Amino acid sequence: xxxxxIDDVTWTSDEMMAVAAARELSDGTVCxxxxxxxxxxxxxxxxxxxxxxxxxxxxxCIGAKPDRIPPSIGDGVLxxxxxxxxxxxxxxxxxxxxxxxxxxxxxxxxxxxxxxxxTTVVGDYGxxxxxxPGAGGAPEIAASCSRVIITLRHNERALVEKIDFVTSLxxxxxxxxxxxxxxxxxxxxxxxxxxxxxRYDDTHRQFVLSEVHHGVSVDEVRAATGWNLVxxxxxxxxxxxxxxxxxALRSFTGT
Amino acid sequence: MTAFSTLAEAIAHNVHDGDRxxxxxxxxxxxxxxxHEIIRQGRRDLTLVRMTPDIVYDQLIGMxxxxxLIFSWAGNPGAGSLHRFRDAVERAIPxxxxxxxxxxxxxxxxYATSASGLPFGILRGYAxxxxxxxxxxxxxVTCPFTGESLAAVPALDLDVGIICAxxxxxxxxxxxxxITGVQKETVLSxxxxxxxxxxxxxxxxxxxxGVVLPSWVVGTVVECPSGSFPSYAQDYSERANDFYAFWxxxxxxxxxxxxxxxxxxxxxxxxxxxxxxxxxTDFEVARG
Numbered sequence: 001x002x003x004x005x006i007d008d009v010t011w012t013s014d015e016m017m018a019v020a021a022a023r024e025l026s027d028g029t030v031c032x033x034x035x036x037x038x039x040x041x042x043x044x045x046x047x048x049x050x051x052x053x054x055x056x057x058x059x060x061c062i063g064a065k066p067d068r069i070p071p072s073i074g075d076g077v078l079x080x081x082x083x084x085x086x087x088x089x090x091x092x093x094x095x096x097x098x099x100x101x102x103x104x105x106x107x108x109x110x111x112x113x114x115x116x117x118x119t120t121v122v123g124d125y126g127x128x129x130x131x132x133p134g135a136g137g138a139p140e141i142a143a144s145c146s147r148v149i150i151t152l153r154h155n156e157r158a159l160v161e162k163i164d165f166v167t168s169l170x171x172x173x174x175x176x177x178x179x180x181x182x183x184x185x186x187x188x189x190x191x192x193x194x195x196x197x198x199r200y201d202d203t204h205r206q207f208v209l210s211e212v213h214h215g216v217s218v219d220e221v222r223a224a225t226g227w228n229l230v231x232x233x234x235x236x237x238x239x240x241x242x243x244x245x246x247x248a249l250r251s252f253t254g255t
Numbered sequence: 256m257t258a259f260s261t262l263a264e265a266i267a268h269n270v271h272d273g274d275r276x277x278x279x280x281x282x283x284x285x286x287x288x289x290x291h292e293i294i295r296q297g298r299r300d301l302t303l304v305r306m307t308p309d310i311v312y313d314q315l316i317g318m319x320x321x322x323x324l325i326f327s328w329a330g331n332p333g334a335g336s337l338h339r340f341r342d343a344v345e346r347a348i349p350x351x352x353x354x355x356x357x358x359x360x361x362x363x364x365x366y367a368t369s370a371s372g373l374p375f376g377i378l379r380g381y382a383x384x385x386x387x388x389x390x391x392x393x394x395x396v397t398c399p400f401t402g403e404s405l406a407a408v409p410a411l412d413l414d415v416g417i418i419c420a421x422x423x424x425x426x427x428x429x430x431x432x433x434i435t436g437v438q439k440e441t442v443l444s445x446x447x448x449x450x451x452x453x454x455x456x457x458x459x460x461x462x463x464x465g466v467v468l469p470s471w472v473v474g475t476v477v478e479c480p481s482g483s484f485p486s487y488a489q490d491y492s493e494r495a496n497d498f499y500a501f502w503x504x505x506x507x508x509x510x511x512x513x514x515x516x517x518x519x520x521x522x523x524x525x526x527x528x529x530x531x532x533x534x535x536t537d538f539e540v541a542r543g
Binding site: 035036058059060061071072073074075076078079080084085086087088089092093096097120125128129130131133134135136137138139140143144165166167168169172177178181182183184 | 281307340378380382383384433487489493494499
């Protein structure tokens with residue numbers, strides 16, 4: 001992880017990614033949170049600029065307010081701080097499927113230029129090079145939340161020309177597949193990485209580079225992307241993390 | 256009529272080679288002790304079912320108990336991969352493992368469908384993903400009222416459903432609270448059920464978000480304190496997060512895995528002996 005320092009404030013590229021992801025959540029947003037970076041970012045938002053963000057975990061915890069980042073989606077700190085705890089069939093049926101969630105926050109092992117996600121296998125399904133954990137809640141989160149934000153570390157093995165398995169549908173091949181299938185959510189809108197931010201562009205019908213983090217060049221992002229990356233007409237620099245954001249983040253991560 | 260028995264008797268009586276079984280738990284209340292006892296009794300050719308197979312499934316697979324896994328997310332949460340599971344899928348070690356995978360929403364629907372006594376359930380799911388192409392058990396049906404295309408998944412009927420709960424009473428009623436996952440559905444989907452409880456009490460105290468399973472749907476109750484370790488039972492224990500990290504290098508090395516299982520699972524007769532065996536090991540030393 002690269003460190004950046006400005007005016008005696010130092011942060012890592014992972015911290016920049018978490019801060020940039022947290023800023024995507026406005027106050028009051030109802031957010032379905034995956035474990036790992038999505039959980040970190042959503043809790044950072046809740047403890048900084050978006051105190052009324054509602055965090056929903058697939059373990060059935062609605063309105064969880066953990067004071068530390070839980071290592072899994074079913075930690076006791078989630079259930080004892082939640083507004084309600086429901087069974088797993090209910091969380092997926094009544095809450096996610098029914099369209100009550102604004103934002104789905106997902107990680108990925110591989111993602112393509114349309115925001116399609118693979119968390120199943122690297123290589124051939126029948127004879128995988130790497131067997132990944134699988135779908136979890138992601139396919140229906142990607143389908144049913146109003147919008148989806150994807151976070152992952154940026155490199156050519158992760159942002160790829162073609163994913164090995166479509167675990168969760170983004171924008172298909174960019175030609176209206178979601179509409180044809182009748183999916184209710186609008187799909188992935190942002191891919192937040194440790195190098196910058198890609199946003200889905202309806203004109204280009206794919207993700208385009210919209211922001212780079214401080215100290216990162218457009219060429220670096222291009223080189224770390226496995227497809228021929230489209231770059232927005234004006235790429236701006238992500239605002240650097242504030243000391244308040246870093247303090248809140250580190251109080252969660254214990255660093 | 257609920258039976259009360261020891262864990263060894265409950266497994267011997269209910270779990271047979273070739274059965275389709277689930278040891279459910281969504282981070283909370285995972286019946287580790289039952290998995291260990293199945294390993295001790297040397298069951299083979301099991302079809303294991305679980306939304307979130309974790310360490311205890313890694314152990315069952317690595318010890319050669321399973322021929323198939325039906326699941327939706329297989330990992331060591333917060334710590335890494337399940338290397339025994341990966342070795343089985345990637346290299347057929349110790350034996351080939353057939354897999355059938357779903358999304359969480361699909362698995363939850365399958366449990367709820369089985370609990371409801373229906374042959375299949377529907378959900379808005381799987382559309383546009385590659386998952387239907389790798390299993391026969393996801394198909395699409397048309398809503399007869401609206402014409403909407405919906406995913407259909409079959410009921411997940413079990414031979415044996417095994418869960419942990421916090422308490423049972425002397426009549427065999429069971430109560431659990433906190434994250435209750437698909438615990439109720441697991442019992443109601445199973446022809447035979449085993450519930451491991453922390454404690455048998457005279458009378459239940461009402462709990463926020465509490466779930467009660469009446470005795471007449473509960474097969475066997477086993478009093479088994481810390482039966483979910485290193486998972487947890489809310490208001491009885493904390494999740495041993497450090498055990499999940501501790502497991503990663505053991506799982507990674509098959510020889511080390513076998514030696515560990517030999518010392519702590521095959522080399523102990525009960526869950527209390529298993530827990531005691533950890534006191535003198537590198538796990539407790541690592542904990543400080």
